[in-house]
Amino acid sequence: MVMVARAKALIPRLRERAAKTEELRRLPTETERDLHEAGLFRIVQPKRVGGSELDYVALVDCADMLGLGDASVAWNFANLASHHWMLGMFDKQAQDEVWNRDVNALIASSFIFPAGRARKVEGGYRLSGSWPFSSGVASCEWNMLASVVSSDDEADGIEYRIFLIHKSDYVIADTWNAVGLRGTGSNDVEVRDAFVPTWMTVAVNDLGGGETPGSAVNPSALYTLPVFSLFPYVLSGVGLGNAQACLDDYVDIARHRASTYNRTKLGDMQSTQIKIAEASAKIDAARLIMRLSCIEAMADARRGHIPDMAAKTKLRRDGAFSVNLCTEAVSMLFAASGARGLFMSGVLQRQFRDGHAVNSHLAFNFDAAGTNFGRVALGLPSENLTL
Structure with missing residues (x-):
């Protein structure tokens, strides 16, 4: 596979930079540039926007190869690449909001649902919370944050939803000083009452396998996989x-x-x-x-x-x-x-x-x-x- 070969070619450089990566507590700029230039961040991005749209196993294979050089690099690669895959399941309007600006834009995440609180309002949601472990967030323009949606009517039950928000709507707290995966920059992010349009969100129930909101424009089986099972x-x-x-x-x-x-x-x-x-x-x-x-x-x-x-x-x-x-x-x-x-x-x-x-x-x-x-x-x- 071409992408695995490209990942393999980076191993010597990643090993040389491993100490620097740990010292920085995030990926060096040159490492991120290498990953971009190799096309690795876009391996599961839809073809319609220039991504490779490879089978899901490519995430395992490429992370496996990059891990031979530096686990922190492999961790951030896999996290950030997978978010292009997930964005392909959002409503087309959300995809266009990100990829029409920059098809290479990096998206961080924190899928810790209890960390957030959202409430439905006209046209969308108001979101607040403080999320830990948002790997690579300092390099990202966007973030996928998971939250519980509260309702005035208890009969509605609990809803789990993912919110795609721009970096202007959250604050990064420099908290990542860990014993392992030191170079991942997995810092905390805080959101204070941000408005998120409905089309910039996706319900977890829509990601359990089968057609997703993004299937209308991304018909590949890749975007019908059960997200949280995998x-x-x-x-x-x-x-x-x-x-x-x-x-x-x-x-x-x-x-x-x-x-x-x-x-x-x-x-x-x-x-x-x-x-x-x-x-x-x-x-x-x-x-x-x-x-x-x-x-x-x-x-x-x-x-x-x-x-x-x-x-x-x-x-x-x-x-x-x-x-x-x-x-x-x-x-x-x-x-x-x-x-x-x-x-x-x-x-x-x-x-x-x-x-x-x-x-x-x-x-x-x-x-x-x-x-x-x-x-x-x-x-x-x-x-x-x-x-």
Whole structure:
């Protein structure tokens, strides 16, 4: 695939800039420029506006490749690229508002629904709230913010909706000083009573699979996928690439290094060989799970099949499980690297920190995903109201 090859070509540069990226706590300007020039941010953007409109699995494959260089870069790439995909499901008027100005415009997000409060007014909504973890927000012109919509009539129930707003309507708080994924600039944003027209919003119920408001102009199956069922796979490739990088670097070290205590070559030690085998098996299994989940979802969408709740909870289960496999592999390799792995000058410590930072995302919490899968399997209702 051309885009995967372009991502691969960036790996040496991303590795060279990794320390700078962590120091900045956001992507360097030159890295963002590289991603733009390679067309990577637009891999799942509709063809009608010049995007590549690749199959959904491209998000996993490209993040996997970029993660070999720097997980922070892969994380921001995957987040920001996926928002072009989601915008393709909004009303055409919202798409035109963004892409008629700039087809390369970057869009941040925070899909933490309880962080916001919206109320319906004539012509739209009034939105307020404070959202954490808006990755790459300093580079973005727009933001997709999730909120609960309140109603005076309790009989209306709870509505979950996503709001697309311009950067002039929110304030960024510089809060991102984290142990892992340090270069993602995942800062907080605050909105104070902003008006958002109805056509700049989309209901979560419209994103559960099948035709969306954007299908009228973007008829591809890509824009009929169930968004929040597939949510883990937006970012799962980051954990995958980071784990593969950790394995590759550990193998390279083991080939050339001798034990500090008895001068035995690490590569001659059976324990080293077993750790490499087990870690690589976990990573290979994770890659198969991630890619197959995305490929099967696209196949279902092409034949007009909307997954039932059991299938949706399985997607969430497998997304979390596969990333957990990657984190286990990284932890195993880091422990096997000994005291030398602790030095900040080495790459393994960053991969360890980044791997666990990826795994801390709620989408990869297997207890939550597994519990919900088990509930549905037992005939109980799903606890995830966005599926």
